[in-house]
Amino acid sequence: GESVGLHLPTLSVQEGDNSIINCAYSNSASDYFIWYKQESGKGPQFIIDIRSNMDKRQGQRVTVLLNKTVKHLSLQIAATQPGDSAVYFCAEREDTGRRALTFGSGTRLQVQP
């Protein structure tokens, strides 16, 4: 297999538990944030996004929380399943017309059955 996420911090949870993955960002001008899931051998898959005028957004089994004061983003996964095992990346973008993303370092989530 490939070595994506080989050296990344790892979060290990039991199946059925809730997972919280954290991300700190440094650019106070960032106004749009995305969480991606990357499984082995695949490209990053969009999970959920949030704009800076919100502090919480919910999807199916996932919730993203944004704290602009401390420049912190978190992804909460409810009732974690083995299929959630992957590397998770946060990404940010400035509202300057520059559309490219800046990615965080990533966290590997391992779900124990």
Add this chain to the structure above:
Amino acid sequence: SAVISQKPSRDICQRGTSLTIQCQVDSQVTMMFWYRQQPGQSLTLIATANQGSEATYESGFVIDKFPISRPNLTFSTLTVSNMSPEDSSIYLCSVDRRETQYFGPGTRLLVL
């Protein structure tokens, strides 16, 4: 979402050679992006490619090493030139669609 395909999906190349990676999108997009993901690392932007203009490269990436073409609104290529083992990475293209960025499956390159 967007349907994005990349060719080749993986390759093993000899140092000093070049490889051209293709990215095809299912509908027209203004901006396409190329990222590199080195082993065990996160994604780093190489360049932004707009149709009809030269690509804009990020610091640390130059056109001579990573020439990019963008002949139309659904297609782009990235060439990795004069490869060395340090170029072994996953190369990913992405597009903007409705404010969100979607990624292709990546091209896994190993340079010997």
